[in-house]
Amino acid sequence: MNSAEPKRGGQKSAFVACALIVVTALGGLCWISALPLLGYDAYPLIASSSVKELGDLWRLVSIELMDGRYPDGHFHRPLVQLSFALDRALHGLEPRGYHLTNLLVCAISGTLVFGLARRIGGLKIWSACVAGLFFVAHPLQAEVLPFPARRADNLALCLTLAVLLMQVRPGAALGRGRAIGLCLLSWCAFAAKETGAVVALLGPLLLLIESEGTLARRFKSAMRNAWPTILGVALGVGARHLVLGGLAGHTDSSLLGSLALPASEYLWRLLYSQPWAGWNSATLPILWGLFAMLMICSLKSRPQGTGFLFAWLTALLMVSGLAGRVHDWYALLFVPAMGILVCVVIERAWVHLHANRTPTKAVPGILALGLALSLLVNGPLLRRYGN
Numbered sequence: 239m240n241s242a243e244p245k246r247g248g249q250k251s252a253f254v255a256c257a258l259i260v261v262t263a264l265g266g267l268c269w270i271s272a273l274p275l276l277g278y279d280a281y282p283l284i285a286s287s288s289v290k291e292l293g294d295l296w297r298l299v300s301i302e303l304m305d306g307r308y309p310d311g312h313f314h315r316p317l318v319q320l321s322f323a324l325d326r327a328l329h330g331l332e333p334r335g336y337h338l339t340n341l342l343v344c345a346i347s348g349t350l351v352f353g354l355a356r357r358i359g360g361l362k363i364w365s366a367c368v369a370g371l372f373f374v375a376h377p378l379q380a381e382v383l384p385f386p387a388r389r390a391d392n393l394a395l396c397l398t399l400a401v402l403l404m405q406v407r408p409g410a411a412l413g414r415g416r417a418i419g420l421c422l423l424s425w426c427a428f429a430a431k432e433t434g435a436v437v438a439l440l441g442p443l444l445l446l447i448e449s450e451g452t453l454a455r456r457f458k459s460a461m462r463n464a465w466p467t468i469l470g471v472a473l474g475v476g477a478r479h480l481v482l483g484g485l486a487g488h489t490d491s492s493l494l495g496s497l498a499l500p501a502s503e504y505l506w507r508l509l510y511s512q513p514w515a516g517w518n519s520a521t522l523p524i525l526w527g528l529f530a531m532l533m534i535c536s537l538k539s540r541p542q543g544t545g546f547l548f549a550w551l552t553a554l555l556m557v558s559g560l561a562g563r564v565h566d567w568y569a570l571l572f573v574p575a576m577g578i579l580v581c582v583v584i585e586r587a588w589v590h591l592h593a594n595r596t597p598t599k600a601v602p603g604i605l606a607l608g609l610a611l612s613l614l615v616n617g618p619l620l621r622r623y624g625n
Contacts, residue, residue, distance in 0.1 A: 248363065252356075255367035256349045263345035263374040266619040270383050271337040279387040282307055284331065287322035298323060302481060314478040317397075317429040318390045336386040343392045344383060348374040350399035351574045357403065358444070358543045359578045365585040372577035372610055378507060380618040381567040388567050394431035395571050397423055401437045401467055408449040408459040417466040424470025428478075432560070433571055435475070436553045441467035443549055447542050500564070501555055505529060507569035508576050509609060528609065532579050535602040539586040543578075550575040580606045 275281065286305040289295060298320055303313040321339065329335025348370040355366035382388045401423045406412045424441075427434030445460035502522050509525050536544040554571050561568070587603020590596065614620065 251363045252352075255363050255370070256352055258367060259348040259352060259370040259374060260345045262371055262619070263348050264341055267341055267344070267374070267379065267383060269622050270341065270618070271334045273333065273337065273384050275331075275333045275336060275386055277385040277387045279304070279308065280336075280385070283318075283387050284322055284326055287319045287326060289323040289327060295320070295323075300481060312482050313432075314481045315390055315429060315431060316477075317393060317426050318431075321389060321393065322386075333386075337383070340383050340386065340389055340392055343389070343396050344374055344379065347392075347396040347399055347574070350396065350403055351577060353403045354399060354574065355578045355581060358546055359582045360540055360543060361578070361581055361585055365581050365588075368584065368610070369574075369577045369581040372580060372613070373573050375614050375617045375619045376570075376573050376577070377613060377617045378566065378570045378573060380621075382570050383618070385567075390431040391433075391567055391570055394427055394434040395574070397427035397430055398434055398437050398440075398571075399574060401427055401470075402440060402444060405441050405444055405467070406463040408445055408456075408463065410463070412463045412466075420466040421470040421473075424467045425474045426470075428471050428474030432478075433554065433557050435471050436550075436557050438468045438471040439553050440546075440550055444546060447546050502526070503564045504555065504558075504569050504572055507566055508572055509613075528605070531602050532583050532606060535586060535606075536579050536582045540582050543582070547575045547579050580610055584610070 275284075282304055286301075286303075286307065287298060289298070299316040301319075302308075303315045303319065306312070322336075325336050325339055351373045352366045352370035355361045355369035356363070359366070359369070361369065382392055401420060404416070404420055404423065406416055420441075424434075424437050427437055442460045442464035445464050446456050449456035449459040451459075502525075505525050506522065509528060510521060533544065533548065536547070551572055554575075558564075558568050558571065583606040584603045587600035587606070590600045590603075
């Protein structure tokens, strides 16, 4: 058999898996496009993103979010403003167009999760496909997609995933075009929302884990290909400082806020299948136990990948903590890493069962599958939440 045939077969399966994720996102969540423009800040954001001439594009890049009229703080998110300007030019005030943009970003993010599940988690094609579906089907999508103004979280996450997936592996040459692309995407991730800054840490960390040799050699190898990512975020921070006269943020933002951020609230939003039922602290011991089980089982199967996923979740926790508050839609940023973690454990269980090994070793994977199914049942694919 030609050695190219298995490769072509794998590429075809990967394409089909990505197509399934996209169709699920656009088809299963299409009901959202029939909703009105929800959120008090939707119309002010659209009004401040008007473009009548070419010079207005520069104005959108160089002004404060919502032209300084956002009541809850001071932000510089030019990519959000530009995306609303494009939607307004194409669709006017028709809500369907704004929702379609959000759905497209969600679908792209799902395929990027698929790619990262393959790279970070070492998952097979269909296990990685489940990770992508886990993302688009998660109940937290109902907290982001129906609200156009929450596109900042959607865009920042999509661009963060793209930057991580585009990292040039250690030992490979970083071409000029790839370097410029990484720098631009990293700037865009930060320009969508401040949480995009995590790529400046996660990009080098991913390459550090993938490198070989001594720690010093691995660090040097990682930085050789990660510098465009760091530069892009640095440019974003500099632009924000020039526009706002400082880092600004929410009125109660704090650089020390992350140290006191309750991780339990995010874990509850990630793993509890009905987060809109209200906060229930009685479930926390179960959720923490479930998370610990996922981490331990994943460590046994993919130690390096699991270490990166834990660092990813921790970095998001610290960056999100700068806001000094917790909202449901903030937790969407954690879903890709958690989905990959869940699918690593599920695949490990499948391998044990398929090889007729000790059935008890498959129990964590069965529990992880049950978790994924419970989230699916209560997610926006199968439930249409009201306003």
